[in-house]
Amino acid sequence: MDAEDVRRATWRMAHEIVERNPDPSQLAIIGLQTGGVWLAERLARIVGEVTGGDVEMGTLDVAFYRDDIGLRPVLPEAATHIPVDLTGTTVVLVDDVLFTGRTIRAALNALGDYGRARAVQLAVMVDRGHRELPIRPDYVGKNLPTRRDEMVDATEEGVVIGDVQVP
Amino acid sequence: MTATQQAEKRTDATGAPRHLLAIDDLGPEGIGEVMRLTDSFVEVSRRPIPKVPALRGKTVASLFFEDSTRTRLSFETAARRLSADVMTFSAGSSSLSKGESLRDTVLTVEAMGVDAMVVRHSAAGVPTQVAGWVRGASVVNAGDGWHEHPTQALLDCYTIGRRKGGLEGLRIAIVGDVRHSRVARSCVTAFAGLGAHVTLVSPPTLLPASLAGWPVEVSHDFDSVLPKLDVVYLLRLQKERMTEALLPSLREYTATYGLTRRRAELLAPGAIVMHPGPVNRGVEVAAEVVDMDVSAVTEQVANGVAVRMAVLYLLLGSGVDLASA
């Protein structure tokens, strides 16, 4: 996908979010650090434009909820900033790439500590398959089948698939 | 050559540091890592549910041979907020008997299935000895005699960082009984390691016998040093020092080295006052000065839990090799 493809997919996803969640005051769009933040910002902006209101946006670092702590170096990369009590809100979790599903599971655990959300939906730019947990996205930019050892990079500039660097 | 370079097996299989016995175990990069982690844990502490599952399934034991309810609770709260389980062994209870060999006590505790031991003792070197005896547990020094109190220095660095944006180039004076202070030893290493200029302000009898190799200047004239300082770090003066012929009287000490109301007015704008606690109001500092805006004492206490969460996470959870951080 190039930058134009990404822009169009973002626009489409934002409209799908509005379609499903007509009242923006009930929404909170939370971007996962660090890959999902740019997408969350764009979605929040477009949803706000479309509905004519302001939608809450936040960021979440799930380092402390990961299930591989102690197996490899795990350090938080950036801030967690959740501006509102999430009780009764519909949260749209946003990430750049959906892979095994473990990051999203960690995010669901983390969200639980901020209040009891009414619902949690998931938006990702790329679904690359290879799920290890029963997690499925609600809004997808593009489905991209990949090999397990490939690396997928999804940003505003586009989506790129590369080989894993062998040390 | 530092004391802790003698301890064997300093890192585990993933390259994480195994123990925190002295500030030197971290180095400036390691201190920076702890500072960054502390930011995350400060945020965790502000949540409605101030808890993360990061150390779930791990057990942290506090072995407080020397009583200190405040420090012990700070560590135990930190462990609980990381979802670790906590075991308490304190001097007050019968669980630490005086006659038993120290080594036997430690191995017994470890055998109960403990991942980390937080050790405080009135004798210098005990955490280092403990680290030499345990087979797999991590050891955190919560204060050993006059030697070191690394987590105190870390929370002090964090507090200064929040107030002043960083330590590089800051002029810091550590005032008082340096000779008998583990906080002073840790802070000198930490502050100087992060680029601050450290001056010790103290009567000669309260300085260590030798300052060779210490990255400090010395002054016996508090008034002349005061106006140039960014941070005044006051140490607690114990009354026993009078009976040891180190000082003639508390009054003379306060007159020459106390941060009185008069001296507080000599402070430059933006300067802050710190103290590791508990404060002897009227001795090392005038009562009203502690409550002024210039004092960062309550922030020090507040930051303690988050800093200790960072330390526990680094030793037990993160798998990070600080040497390359």
Next chain:
Amino acid sequence: MVLKGGRVVDATGSRPADVLVQDGEIVSVTAKVSAVPPGTVVLDAGGCVVAPGLVDLHAHLRQPGNEEAETVETGSRAAALGGYTAVVAMPNTDPPIDTAAAVREVLDLGEEACCDVRPAGAITVGRRGEKLAPLAEMAGMGVRIFTDDGSGVQDARIMRRAMEYATALGVTLAEHCEDASLAGGGHMHEGEWSSRLGIAGQPAEAEELMVMRDLALARLTGCRLHFLHLSTAGSLAMVSGAKASGLDVTVEVTPHHFTLTDACVASYDPLFKVNPPLRTEADVAAVRSALSDGAVDAIATDHAPHTQESKEMPFQEAPPGMLGLETALGLALTELALPLERVLALMSWQPARIAGLASDHGGPVEPGRPANLCVIDPDARWVVDPAASASRSRNNPYGGRRLTGRVRHTLLRGEPVVVDGEAQR
């Protein structure tokens, strides 16, 4: 018995010779004994040095009172394995050796020992430094050295009186130089390391002040004085100067004070806690240099056993002291760049003279003399293993150290108490 194929070294010189021993005495010392009477036990001394047995001026055998750490029997066995045929037992036992009866008790315990055990007597009653102990009574039992070791005599007046009194008895007073008020309960040497490690230290001056005082008192009274375990450059310089001016004083140093420094305490391992404490590199250099230029008269072990539990305490709570009998010779041969003859002078005949044992110990190796001998293999390479010790205690700071030079056999009054490095009883 014959010690065959070795080189005899004593104060008179060095020569290859076989030594024939009978009924506890040396019978002949000749090159290559050809005809050996039937039934003679032959101990191989090929490639080895046959020397007068070593004499330790300073060992703590802990009996009576602290048998858990050591007994006269186990301590003397360790001594024999280290090449010693005589050991001066320090009087800081419980009860202390401050009466004739206490001397008798230790002498009796020593009857069956693997080396000659000669008790030293305390200078003051109970070693408390207040009142003179019955020195004449104890001298009548054969005691030649008196000391309050474990502490120094703090009161100058008491030490002066003791010295004056002792001049009539022809005995030697030995001092553990430590001014308690200046030492102030310090657990290690006061200096760079104690400041860094946060452990209360005692300055070199705590030892030197008492050295200075006792030299002045010795000059005043004419008493023969021996300095136990001197450890600082300052102390050695002062005594050296006093000797040069003709004063009758002698000096011993320990192996740990010429091999270890206060940097060892960085591990906080109480194995390195000792009194006087391990000092700086400059002090260690001064001790080595005093050993080679003759300012020091003897190497003594200050063998100080402590139970394992007592050394598994925090550093400042543990008792001071390290083992030494089994490692002293190896350390001296490996670490000091001195000829073997000089090491033997420092460990055999010079201490024998100071202890008043020269008639039985310290050689020379010649017919008619008691057969108190050790056979040393100067090229034997070995690694110190604290677990393999005859001592009841394990507080040996040299575990894992590689040494060259080891005792092969030890003869006590003609009896082989150590053969091929194994104690025979």
